[in-house]
Amino acid sequence: MTSRAAKLLAADVPAIAAAHFEAEADPYGPGNPGGYVNLGTADNRLVWDLLAPRLSVPPRQADVHYGLLYGTPELRSAVATLLAPVWPGVDAEDLVVVSGATAALDIVATTLCDPGDVILVPAPYYAAFDTDLTARSGARLLPVYLSPDDGFALDPVAIDRALTEARREGVPVRAIAVTSPSNPIGHVHSPTVLRDVVRVATAHSVDVIADEIYANSTFGAEFTSMVGERNVHAIWGLAKDFGLSGLKVGVLHTRDPEVLAAARALAYFAPVSTHTQALVTHLLSDGDWVEGFLTESRRRLHASATATMALLDDAGIGYVRADGGFSLWTDLRPHLGGTDEHTLWQRILREGRVNILPGSVFAAPEPGWFRLCHATGADTVATGIDRLAGVLS
Numbered sequence: 001m002t003s004r005a006a007k008l009l010a011a012d013v014p015a016i017a018a019a020h021f022e023a024e025a026d027p028y029g030p031g032n033p034g035g036y037v038n039l040g041t042a043d044n045r046l047v048w049d050l051l052a053p054r055l056s057v058p059p060r061q062a063d064v065h066y067g068l069l070y071g072t073p074e075l076r077s078a079v080a081t082l083l084a085p086v087w088p089g090v091d092a093e094d095l096v097v098v099s100g101a102t103a104a105l106d107i108v109a110t111t112l113c114d115p116g117d118v119i120l121v122p123a124p125y126y127a128a129f130d131t132d133l134t135a136r137s138g139a140r141l142l143p144v145y146l147s148p149d150d151g152f153a154l155d156p157v158a159i160d161r162a163l164t165e166a167r168r169e170g171v172p173v174r175a176i177a178v179t180s181p182s183n184p185i186g187h188v189h190s191p192t193v194l195r196d197v198v199r200v201a202t203a204h205s206v207d208v209i210a211d212e213i214y215a216n217s218t219f220g221a222e223f224t225s226m227v228g229e230r231n232v233h234a235i236w237g238l239a240k241d242f243g244l245s246g247l248k249v250g251v252l253h254t255r256d257p258e259v260l261a262a263a264r265a266l267a268y269f270a271p272v273s274t275h276t277q278a279l280v281t282h283l284l285s286d287g288d289w290v291e292g293f294l295t296e297s298r299r300r301l302h303a304s305a306t307a308t309m310a311l312l313d314d315a316g317i318g319y320v321r322a323d324g325g326f327s328l329w330t331d332l333r334p335h336l337g338g339t340d341e342h343t344l345w346q347r348i349l350r351e352g353r354v355n356i357l358p359g360s361v362f363a364a365p366e367p368g369w370f371r372l373c374h375a376t377g378a379d380t381v382a383t384g385i386d387r388l389a390g391v392l393s
Contacts, residue, residue, distance in 0.1 A: 036354070133209075180214075233259060315389040
């Protein structure tokens with residue numbers, strides 16, 4: 001086995017995926033009341049009734065043969081139209097469509113980084129970054145820990161300080177990776193903060209990887225994209241905003257010609273099936289339906305988040321208030337007692353049969369924080385929090 005293959009094997013399945021598959025193998029439901037309550041997976045399960053009637057399009061002959069490997073012109077044009085309100089001046093020719101946001105993150109990291117280069121990441125950060133950004137590129141992640149005292153707010157000053165120190169120590173930082181809206185915290189970053197992050201990156205001659213997969217899944221504040229500068233490479237996909245994670249459609253946007261050319265070449269290894277591309281193109285072709293769908297999805301997410309926060313309040317469980325995304329960053333520090341975070345996580349998973357994820361997999365700066373996802377049925381969320389409170393008590 002080659003050293004590269006051994007490294008990929010060592011990376012294994014990310015913790016968030018492993019916990020997901022275990023919970024989904026024995027799911028809670030009316031016919032299985034003792035099953036796992038899965039509040040660990042950031043999957044939008046609130047909108048299937050809206051999507052189902054739109055996904056029964058029979059394939060044409062052209063849809064079952066080879067297509068352009070970085071996305072058909074029709075699909076890229078449809079995505080550009082969809083994202084025009086949030087990605088200023090988006091051009092279909094600047095888009096690369098690949099098999100999921102994971103593939104897009106892998107491609108941009110492999111394009112930007114040589115083995116040993118560093119990607120700086122404000123922490124807590126999306127757990128799968130550890131695999132998506134490093135497993136194939138050979139890059140390393142350098143966390144910049146955000147403060148719980150101000151709700152883990154994105155801090156351009158801390159990023160600037162970390163870049164300055166890295167440069168002084170000879171650390172080869174190549175990029176900054178930011179989730180916007182943030183995962184796992186659920187913050188919708190302000191335009192001022194995002195501009196400052198891009199300004200800091202530009203001053204230090206590093207690129208920005210902007211994971212904006214929740215761009216249309218906000219409800220407490222208006223989303224602002226980081227797209228604009230040549231050194232910003234943005235990621236989006238259908239998994240979150242459209243609740244279609246299984247279709248594996250991800251998008252990379254870049255205005256750097258060299259990055260674009262390399263990403264198109266690497267898309268050879270991660271294409272989306274032509275049938276899926278045709279299906280998504282059809283789904284996005286009705287602008288009025290898309291607008292109505294996203295409006296209703298945001299309304300349902302807002303209602304879900306609000307109800308979940310009320311349940312957590314009733315249970316005496318702390319959290320950081322979210323403005324977007326599918327999760328709440330819950331504070332279980334008071335319940336650690338004399339135990340460690342991993343032990344508490346396993347008690348919640350094994351005794352309570354509730355899947356929520358510990359902060360350690362998100363590189364949290366201190367133990368006791370957990371990500372709880374709420375974008376599923378209200379009864380499921382209520383049952384999960386009731387079980388969680390039982391374990392904690």
